[in-house]
Amino acid sequence: MSGTKLYEGKAKILFTTDDPNILLSRYKDDATAFNALKKGSIANKGEMNCAIASHIFQYLEAQGMATHFIKQVSPNEMQVVAVKILPIEVVVRNIAAGSICKRLGLEQGQPLKKPLVEFFYKNDDLGDPLITDAHVAMLDLATPEQVDQLKQLALDINQHLQTFFDRCNLLLVDFKVEIGVDVNERLLLADEISPDTCRLWDKAISDPTARIMDKDRFRQDLGNIAEAYQEVMNRVLAT
Ligand code: TMP
Numbered sequence: 177m178s179g180t181k182l183y184e185g186k187a188k189i190l191f192t193t194d195d196p197n198i199l200l201s202r203y204k205d206d207a208t209a210f211n212a213l214k215k216g217s218i219a220n221k222g223e224m225n226c227a228i229a230s231h232i233f234q235y236l237e238a239q240g241m242a243t244h245f246i247k248q249v250s251p252n253e254m255q256v257v258a259v260k261i262l263p264i265e266v267v268v269r270n271i272a273a274g275s276i277c278k279r280l281g282l283e284q285g286q287p288l289k290k291p292l293v294e295f296f297y298k299n300d301d302l303g304d305p306l307i308t309d310a311h312v313a314m315l316d317l318a319t320p321e322q323v324d325q326l327k328q329l330a331l332d333i334n335q336h337l338q339t340f341f342d343r344c345n346l347l348l349v350d351f352k353v354e355i356g357v358d359v360n361e362r363l364l365l366a367d368e369i370s371p372d373t374c375r376l377w378d379k380a381i382s383d384p385t386a387r388i389m390d391k392d393r394f395r396q397d398l399g400n401i402a403e404a405y406q407e408v409m410n411r412v413l414a415t
Contacts, residue, residue: 186212187225187372196258197359203229203252207372209395211303218394219402222252224409225370230254231412232340232369239336241329243365244356259356259366262318265296265304266326268334269350273375274392279306285384293330298354325363326355333365341376344411346389349375371408 179192182199186208191200203222208215226248233245246255269292272282276294295312296304312318318326333353341348351374356366367373371390381387385398389408393401 187221188368193255198246199256199258200249201254201256201368203254203368207391207394207401209391211300214395216394218405221372221402221405224402224405225368225372226252226254228370228405228409228412229368231415232337233365235340236333236336236365236369241333241336241365242362244358256366257356257358257364259358259364261298261354261356261366262322262326263298264307264312264317264326265298265352265354266330267294267296267350267352268292268330269294270334270338271347271349271375273349275306291331291334293327295326296352322357322363329355329363329365337369337374340415341374342379343415344408345379346408346411347377347379349377351375371405376408 179194181189182192183190187204187206189202189204191202193200203226205217205219205221207218207221230245230248233243236243237245244256244259246257248254269276269288272286272288273284276282277284295307297307297311297315297317298304309323312323313320330353334348337351338348351369353365353369354367356364358364374390375392376389377387378389388398389404393399393404
């Protein structure tokens with residue numbers, strides 16, 4: 177029932193369906209990092225991330241959050257609402273890791289006083305640069321009202337995800353979300369929530385490398401990548 181390919185991203189392909197308001201999102205095993213400078217694949221990642229994302233979207237819907245998720249239709253495919261994705265990657269951080277450590281000299285693993293919301297311009301040619309509200313306005317990426325909504329949405333999602341992952345005995349260090357606008361101008365959580373887009377540390381492990389359960393294992397060549405995703409999936413599906 178998949179129609180024509182609408183868009184192929186680094187980790188997913190979007191297809192049209194018979195219904196113009198519904199798209200099919202197919203999750204791939206491909207993995208990239210550093211704006212696709214590093215390329216590879218993680219065995220079974222498409223199915224694992226599709227299962228994880230489906231479960232989390234349903235959890236968030238049950239908490240009253242609006243998402244693009246309709247239903248999972250195969251091990252690596254889900255139906256989603258057709259939306260216009262805002263060209264802004266919204267990152268929420270609870271603990272310092274990754275690019276903020278490089279940018280601001282923070283120590284990896286340092287808890288932040290309160291969750292931090294950052295905007296990145298979704299533009300591969302520019303390497304997704306960090307932007308401010310003023311840049312969003314200047315580039316017309318979203319209205320001032322949408323910017324306020326994005327920040328609140330990101331913080332609400334963070335609260336729900338922190339609770340959820342805590343039950344999985346995983347620490348939600350940070351994550352990235354993409355937000356879409358539907359035909360009624362409503363903002364919907366889109367894209368995916370998975371170990372590709374979240375930093376997750378095993379709460380039972382103190383070793384700073386061994387505890388990493390997300391795509392940083394791929395980014396940093398730490399090994400046991402598929403095993404970490406599998407473990408996250410097992411815990412998510414059991415929660
Ligand atoms: P960063 O520390 O590299 O800025 O990443 C912050 C979070 O965003 C982290 O959980 C990984 C996620 N992320 C993506 O989902 N896609 C990306 O392209 C990048 C750079 C980060």
